[in-house]
Amino acid sequence: MSYSATGSEDFNIPNADYRELDHKKLTPMLQHYVQVKEQYPHALLLYRVGDFFECFFQDAVTLSVQLELALTSRDGGKEIGRVPMTGVPHHALERYCPQLVEKGYPVVVCDQTEDAAVAQAEKRMVTREITKILTPGTLTDESMLSARQNNFLAAVVLAKDYWGLAYADISTGEFFTTQARGLEHLHQELMRLQPSEILMPTDAPDLGKMLRPGEKSDRLPEGLPDCFCYSWRSQVVFSLQEATDRLLSKFKVRSLEGMGCDRIPLGVRAAGGLLEYVEETQKQNAVTLQLLRSYSTQDFLILDHQSRRNLEITETVRDRTFNGSLLCAIDRTLTAMGGRALRRWILQPLLKVKGIEARQDTIAELVQDTELRDSIRQNLRQIADLERLTGKAGSGSANAKDLISLAASLAQLPHLAQLASQGRSPFLRALQTVPPELEQLAHKIKAYLVENPPQQLKEGGLIQAGVNGDLDDMRSEAQEDQEWLASLETRERERTGISNLKVGYNKTFGYYISIARSKADRVPEDYTRKQTLVNEERYITQELKEREARILSAREDLNQLEYELFVQLRTEVGEQTELIRSVSRAVAAIDGLSGLAQVAVVQGYCRPTLTEGREIIIREGRHPVVEQTLGRPFFVPNSTSLAKNDKKESTDLVILTGPNASGKSCYLRQVGLIQLMAQIGSFVPATSATLGLCDRIFTRVGAVDDLATGQSTFMVEMNETANILNHGTSHSLVLLDEIGRGTATFDGLSIAWAVAEYLATEIKARTIFATHYHELNELASILDNVANYQVTVKEMPDKIIFLHQVQPGGADKSYGIEAGRLAGLPKVVIERAKQVMTQIEQHSKIAVGLRQGISKS
Numbered sequence: 001m002s003y004s005a006t007g008s009e010d011f012n013i014p015n016a017d018y019r020e021l022d023h024k025k026l027t028p029m030l031q032h033y034v035q036v037k038e039q040y041p042h043a044l045l046l047y048r049v050g051d052f053f054e055c056f057f058q059d060a061v062t063l064s065v066q067l068e069l070a071l072t073s074r075d076g077g078k079e080i081g082r083v084p085m086t087g088v089p090h091h092a093l094e095r096y097c098p099q100l101v102e103k104g105y106p107v108v109v110c111d112q113t114e115d116a117a118v119a120q121a122e123k124r125m126v127t128r129e130i131t132k133i134l135t136p137g138t139l140t141d142e143s144m145l146s147a148r149q150n151n152f153l154a155a156v157v158l159a160k161d162y163w164g165l166a167y168a169d170i171s172t173g174e175f176f177t178t179q180a181r182g183l184e185h186l187h188q189e190l191m192r193l194q195p196s197e198i199l200m201p202t203d204a205p206d207l208g209k210m211l212r213p214g215e216k217s218d219r220l221p222e223g224l225p226d227c228f229c230y231s232w233r234s235q236v237v238f239s240l241q242e243a244t245d246r247l248l249s250k251f252k253v254r255s256l257e258g259m260g261c262d263r264i265p266l267g268v269r270a271a272g273g274l275l276e277y278v279e280e281t282q283k284q285n286a287v288t289l290q291l292l293r294s295y296s297t298q299d300f301l302i303l304d305h306q307s308r309r310n311l312e313i314t315e316t317v318r319d320r321t322f323n324g325s326l327l328c329a330i331d332r333t334l335t336a337m338g339g340r341a342l343r344r345w346i347l348q349p350l351l352k353v354k355g356i357e358a359r360q361d362t363i364a365e366l367v368q369d370t371e372l373r374d375s376i377r378q379n380l381r382q383i384a385d386l387e388r389l390t391g392k393a394g395s396g397s398a399n400a401k402d403l404i405s406l407a408a409s410l411a412q413l414p415h416l417a418q419l420a421s422q423g424r425s426p427f428l429r430a431l432q433t434v435p436p437e438l439e440q441l442a443h444k445i446k447a448y449l450v451e452n453p454p455q456q457l458k459e460g461g462l463i464q465a466g467v468n469g470d471l472d473d474m475r476s477e478a479q480e481d482q483e484w485l486a487s488l489e490t491r492e493r494e495r496t497g498i499s500n501l502k503v504g505y506n507k508t509f510g511y512y513i514s515i516a517r518s519k520a521d522r523v524p525e526d527y528t529r530k531q532t533l534v535n536e537e538r539y540i541t542q543e544l545k546e547r548e549a550r551i552l553s554a555r556e557d558l559n560q561l562e563y564e565l566f567v568q569l570r571t572e573v574g575e576q577t578e579l580i581r582s583v584s585r586a587v588a589a590i591d592g593l594s595g596l597a598q599v600a601v602v603q604g605y606c607r608p609t610l611t612e613g614r615e616i617i618i619r620e621g622r623h624p625v626v627e628q629t630l631g632r633p634f635f636v637p638n639s640t641s642l643a644k645n646d647k648k649e650s651t652d653l654v655i656l657t658g659p660n661a662s663g664k665s666c667y668l669r670q671v672g673l674i675q676l677m678a679q680i681g682s683f684v685p686a687t688s689a690t691l692g693l694c695d696r697i698f699t700r701v702g703a704v705d706d707l708a709t710g711q712s713t714f715m716v717e718m719n720e721t722a723n724i725l726n727h728g729t730s731h732s733l734v735l736l737d738e739i740g741r742g743t744a745t746f747d748g749l750s751i752a753w754a755v756a757e758y759l760a761t762e763i764k765a766r767t768i769f770a771t772h773y774h775e776l777n778e779l780a781s782i783l784d785n786v787a788n789y790q791v792t793v794k795e796m797p798d799k800i801i802f803l804h805q806v807q808p809g810g811a812d813k814s815y816g817i818e819a820g821r822l823a824g825l826p827k828v829v830i831e832r833a834k835q836v837m838t839q840i841e842q843h844s845k846i847a848v849g850l851r852q853g854i855s856k857s
């Protein structure tokens with residue numbers, strides 16, 4: 001029996017399933033708990049009771065398992081008995097919620113919305129309301145988000161082989177949609193975006209259920225990755241009509257044409273469904289999304305998930321850390337917005353020379369003008385995350401410190417604009433004027449709020465003097481009250497003759513007069529004793545109580561007025577969200593580009609020339625990550641020349657041989673990374689480079705068993721190779737590091753040969769094929785567009801020196817046996833291996849010739 005999506009059902013625990021209980025017999029509080037729970041049966045409900053947020057019934061069991069907390073129980077009602085309960089202290093909510101959401105549990109927080117003492121005095125249950133709904137894709141709290149990474153919520157609509165995909169980051173407002181064909185393509189797009197949550201329309205009954213990463217389900221369409229969270233949503237909100245209406249009314253437009261969505265109905269349906277989810281989960285926060293924009297996956301270089309992984313673009317293959325990735329090596333951005341922009345660029349390299357050159361021009365300008373670059377970067381250091389701060393202001397969750405930080409950042413913009421005006425390139429020009437409204441807004445915030453406001457918004461101390469006349473009057477009255485209290489102390493000391501008499505205040509008893517117990521016999525008759533402590537007695541007087549009522553209600557009014565003034569200001573900031581975000585985008589771009597300029601200067605990169613042709617000509621190229629790890633002087637640069645325009649010499653496919661650890665993989669990846677960097681507009685680690693644009697970069701690098709899908713090393717390798725042969729074009733770059741090693745030598749060699757031949761003759765993709773099969777060197781004598789290269793080593797009597805130099809020519813021998821000797825294999829084994837090799841070589845001379853008589857189909 002399925003009970004709830006919230007995990008590990010355990011019906012051995014009595015009363016874990018609330019549905020089996022007679023709700024009327026539950027205590028009033030638990031009846032309310034169940035009412036709220038029934039609205040969100042698939043979320044974990046955290047319910048405020050005193051100083052704790054508690055879960056009851058099955059949720060309590062789940063919570064205790066997931067957070068390793070003690071499972072306790074509570075009286076559920078006279079005829080019910082004890083029911084399971086687990087809780088977390090209220091102040092620890094922010095610590096625990098992210099853990100739960102990360103594990104794929106949606107969380108609903110039901111908090112007390114009034115002072116419990118008031119309800120207690122009136123002998124009724126304290127009022128509680130849902131204050132937060134947290135799901136992985138709809139987080140907005142900074143503490144739960146990674147500053148330099150987007151947090152995407154996605155929605156998918158499938159119609160046979162076609163699909164629509166919408167995604168949004170509700171903390172920054174980005175909102176995009178697209179439509180295309182082929183599930184494999186959708187798989188790739190999702191892997192690029194790495195959404196925290198994907199919404200899927202379904203007609204199944206358990207709407208709202210969330211599939212956690214790795215969880216299996218028959219309802220997840222085949223071909224979609226199971227490494228994400230999926231939330232099942234009603235199909236109704238994904239219908240074209242409802243989705244269209246929702247989008248038109250949200251963005252207050254008459255047609256979808258302006259968003260470029262009129263011809264992508266599946267994209268519209270996905271976007272509408274996504275918007276409904278945001279509205280549903282963010283009732284408390286008015287989320288400001290930017291106008292929906294459509295895009296085409298064909299506008300960007302395609303880098304499938306495998307290749308992104310193999311080239312270690314955003315994380316390393318071995319331990320999946322950021323350190324050691326390309327992004328880490330070239331990210332010198334100084335703002336969170338710039339960091340996110342660079343990550344987006346690197347995952348979406350461009351396909352048009354014009355767009356690439358616009359970025360290059362700006363980098364070039366900043367490379368040349370050190371002073372301008374330094375000043376801009378100095379300025380950027382002082383700019384906070386405007387995109388997210390303004391989002392918080394718009395949704396009403398920003399506090400006063402957030403607004404101060406926003407104002408300080410906005411105040412930097414005119415200076416940044418003035419610096420940008422010294423430049424001529426497109427991205428600098430885009431920043432030259434900062435809308436005057438933003439400057440005024442910064443001034444206003446600074447004039448309104450005190451310099452160092454408290455975190456709390458309802459306890460006063462936020463607004464400066466002189467902002468509001470009423471507030472100033474109330475403050476001077478409060479001041480008078482303070483003076484009255486001080487004078488009361490003096491008066492009473494004189495009257496009683498007790499020199500250490502004090503006037504004090506606490507939340508429970510209000511104002512009191514405190515007297516040391518040793519002096520208690522001198523207390524006047526009009527004092528009423530209120531509380532006895534170890535060393536002191538506390539009293540009140542009629543006069544003090546009367547004054548207290550006035551002071552407290554005045555203070556409440558004062559705090560309320562401050563809060564209202566703050567909310568007004570925050571709303572004003574929220575109204576400028578769109579403007580602030582458009583400037584933020586320009587700032588993010590300048591940050592990304594000045595960071596790339598910085599790394600280009602420090603690491604000695606060059607500006608590549610991009611062409612519409614096919615050539616890949618790199619002089620003295622370096623691997624951007626390895627050279628930083630080894631240190632520049634220790635890295636041996638190598639050149640590359642593929643598909644030169646001069647047809648006679650043109651090489652499409654390079655067979656690269658060389659002993660183990662000589663540097664084949666490093667060279668292969670270096671070429672891929674240089675091409676990728678060039679297509680995001682970056683300068684590249686080389687002396688010079690002329691690069692024809694690539695439509696795709698494919699890599700096939702030493703596979704590991706894919707235990708999760710039960711595929712062998714060899715099958716993984718063959719799948720990846722099939723993908724390359726089926727999708728590669730003459731404008732693709734193909735990097736193959738060993739093919740056919742996972743099977744018998746002759747099988748492997750035969751497949752490797754056939755693949756290389758097909759790539760060189762049919763696809764004519766620019767290819768580097770690293771291999772230990774030097775038999776493949778034969779191909780170069782048969783095909784004009786194949787060339788042999790080797791990574792050289794120097795053989796010494798007792799060791800091999802790796803020169804890491806790539807030079808023309810095939811390796812005439814392999815060093816496997818030599819490596820075995822150096823590793824300490826017994827002499828007799830080495831000698832025997834040499835004998836066997838001589839025998840094999842004599843009997844296996846390859847004379848394959850060219851493919852004949854087999855048609856492509």
Ligand SMILES: Nc1ncnc2c1ncn2[C@@H]1O[C@H](COP(=O)(O)OP(=O)(O)OP(=O)(O)O)[C@@H](O)[C@H]1O
Nearest residue numbers: 634635636637659660661662663664665666667804
């Ligand atoms: N151009 C270079 N300059 C300096 N060091 C290099 C260079 N290329 C590679 N290396 C160093 O050599 C090591 C081995 O390189 P790599 O893994 O590319 O070898 P390989 O030929 O692919 O080996 P195998 O055939 O065993 O896979 C790298 O970790 C790197 O430190």
